[in-house]
Amino acid sequence: GKRILLLVSVSMLLMLIAFGLSGWLAIDQTLQRVQSERQDLALVIGKYLDRVIEQNLQQLENFRFAPGVDLEDNSLEPERAALHNIYLSSIFDRGVFLTDKYGSILLNEPYQAQMIGTNVSNLPPVIQTLTTDRTVISTIPGDAKDSQIIMISTPVHNQAGRLVGTVCGEIDPAGKTFTELTNLIEIRDNTYVDII
Numbered sequence: 001g002k003r004i005l006l007l008v009s010v011s012m013l014l015m016l017i018a019f020g021l022s023g024w025l026a027i028d029q030t031l032q033r034v035q036s037e038r039q040d041l042a043l044v045i046g047k048y049l050d051r052v053i054e055q056n057l058q059q060l061e062n063f064r065f066a067p068g069v070d071l072e073d074n075s076l077e078p079e080r081a082a083l084h085n086i087y088l089s090s091i092f093d094r095g096v097f098l099t100d101k102y103g104s105i106l107l108n109e110p111y112q113a114q115m116i117g118t119n120v121s122n123l124p125p126v127i128q129t130l131t132t133d134r135t136v137i138s139t140i141p142g143d144a145k146d147s148q149i150i151m152i153s154t155p156v157h158n159q160a161g162r163l164v165g166t167v168c169g170e171i172d173p174a175g176k177t178f179t180e181l182t183n184l185i186e187i188r189d190n191t192y193v194d195i196i
Contacts, residue, residue: 038191052181053137053152056090056169060154061135063098063167071100071156071164076107083109086169093177094149094170098156101164103130120168125153129166148173 063069063086068078079098087096087109097108103121120126125136135154150171158164171178 049181052091056092057135057137057152057154059086059090060096060152060167060169063154064156069156070158071098071106072158080107080109083107083167086167090169091171091177091181092152092169093175094172096167096169099126099166099168101130103127103166106165123151123153125151126166126168129153129155130163133163 063082066078066082066085068075069082071079083096083098086092090096095108095110095112097115097120098106099120100106102119103123103126104117104119105115108115121130125138128134128136133155135152138149138151138153150173151168152171153166153168155163156165156167
């Protein structure tokens with residue numbers, strides 16, 4: 001009787017261990033699959049946002065090719081129309097502005113009269129664009145809550161290829177426009193998106 005009881009106990013223990021191992025393996029595989037799906041989702045969102053930002057960057061870079069744009073003539077109407085079109089068809093929810101080669105704002109959209117003539121050459125993206133003649137995308141300071149704005153600054157050239165100013169766009173990553181971009185893909189309540 002003791003042998004039978006021992007054999008039954010050992011076989012039950014082995015069965016419990018086998019069930020436990022198979023259950024643990026199933027849970028582990030499920031967790032790995034969920035992790036893989038989340039990584040795939042992150043890649044999809046990241047590539048989508050990259051593409052959207054590239055398209056909007058292209059709009060800024062194409063500013064100088066808009067009809068009639070010439071910062072060296074006496075009329076800013078073509079530039080105003082081009083800037084207005086960029087603002088309406090872009091993700092630059094904080095606005096767009098045009099500076100001269102010294103960093104003084106010539107035009108802005110949406111229009112803010114008090115900003116016209118303000119020198120913004122102290123803003124890192126603007127000064128970097130003016131000194132390097134290249135497009136610059138700013139970083140977001142991690143501790144300054146009020147200045148978490150992405151700024152894209154791109155050079156404007158005249159017909160001879162000389163730098164005559166910059167055109168800049170500002171994005172609020174916590175704003176409605178950027179939030180809507182990430183909400184195109186359904187994200188659960190316990191899921192968070194960090195844009196790096």
